[in-house]
Ligand SMILES: Nc1ccn([C@@H]2O[C@H](COP(=O)(O)OP(=O)(O)OP(=O)(O)O)[C@@H](O)[C@H]2O)c(=O)n1
């Protein structure tokens with residue numbers, strides 16, 4: 001049996017967020033980047049990897065039919081080898097990822113979890129994550145060193161300046177991106193073990209860390225940034241324009 005068959009790899013794309021920080025409008029994943037919905041860019045980014053044969057899109061709970069219709073509209077722009085399934089999402093990212101995991105068929109053993117909000121991740125980054133998991137790492141995250149110095153503060157809600165309590169050593173810090181890659185059984189265990197209360201965990205790898213399992217880092221990519229605030233849309237469209245100029249993407 002080939003690696004492809006033995007280590008069948010699927011991507012779960014949580015896309016159920018509202019995009020509050022981006023401002024009013026459609027759910028973030030459905031907003032356009034150079035005329036194409038962000039979610040379509042994200043699905044294509046996963047499908048670009050020959051390792052990924054299934055993509056599970058976790059849609060806004062009240063928008064699964066709309067997302068299905070959108071994906072059907074763009075079917076011609078996806079590789080034939082990739083199956084795309086849509087499931088309704090939850091209240092938090094953690095809950096949405098869990099709902100995506102629940103939809104995976106039995107034969108999937110490697111899972112990527114990729115934010116719809118990181119639509120421009122290059123295929124080399126996706127492949128590096130898959131390769132590290134297939135080589136035996138239970139959990140893999142792409143990450144970059146930080147440009148800013150980071151301060152730990154004592155948060156205040158009264159509008160007063162927040163006191164700084166520590167300055168972690170920057171050289172030891174990494175800004176973590178997606179896709180994050182996992183041995184399926186370990187990710188499922190993490191989602192069964194870590195409570196989904198409150199805002200939930202901000203990334204899946206953090207949940208695996210709480211199990212005491214090792215998580216390793218591979219190099220991330222500047223273009224895998226998260227579209228979070230309005231300025232990020234400007235940057236994303238500039239990246240797409242540069243790709244089009246460079247290689248007709
Ligand atoms: N209930 C939720 C919340 C978030 N996400 C997804 O998780 C990813 C990362 O979340 P984020 O960038 O914070 O997106 P939003 O929650 O939409 O943003 P905001 O916090 O600004 O509302 C996004 O692809 C988002 O769609 C999700 O699937 N389900």
Ligand SMILES: C[C@](O)(CO)[C@H](O)COP(=O)(O)O
Pocket residue numbers: 093115175176177178202203204226
């Ligand atoms: C998973 C993530 O993209 C890694 O950086 C990030 O934690 C998502 O955070 P968000 O607040 O849900 O955007």
